Amino acid sequence: MNDFLHDLVNNLSKSWSRVGALFRALFLNRLRNVDVAFIREQLNKQEQILFYSMAAFDQRHSLDVAYTLRDLLGKRSKVRPDKLYKAALLHDIGKARTRLLVRDRVAQVLLFTLLPPLANYLADRGSERTGYWRRILYFYKHHPKISAALAKSVSADSETLYLIEQHHAPFTSGEPKELTLLREADELN
Ligand SMILES: [Fe+2]
C-alpha cells in the first residue's frame, strides 16, 4: 500500500473512533452526582467555572478522559493522579471560546482527516475573529494552547499547564509518562 493510502486508512480509522466518541458525548452527556463530586474534588472554584463554561459534550468528554486515566493508572504508583485529572478536566477548555455546533465538529474532523494540508493551512491563518472555515479549523488545531492560556489565568501549576498545552503534540521518546497517558486517554474518548 503506498504512503498516501496507508495514511488515509489510518486517518479514517482514527476518525471513525472520534466520530463514535463524538456521538457518545452528544447523546450521553448528562452529568451525574458522582461526576459533580469528582469535579469538586479535583478543581478549585475558578477552575470549576472554566470547566462548566464548556459545552455539555465537552464536559462529558473531559470527564470520560479523566475516568479512563483512572482506569489506565490502576496501581502505577509512580504517577501522581491529581495533576493528570486536572489536566484531563481542563485540556479542552479552549473550545469554550467559540460556539461549535455538531456540524462544525464533524466538518473539523473530516477536513483534518481527508485534506490535512489544506486544513492546516487554513487553521494557521485563522483566529477567533476570522471567517467560518479558518475559525473552526483554528480552534481544532490550536485549542491546546488556548486551553493552557485559560488554565494559566486561574493559576493551574506549570506541570498541568504543560500537559494541557501538549496534549495533541506527537509522541516523543523521553516525554513525561503523564503526557503519554493523557494522550492515550484522550484518543480513547
Ligand atoms: Fe483536545
Ligand SMILES: [Fe+2]
Ligand atoms: Fe480531548
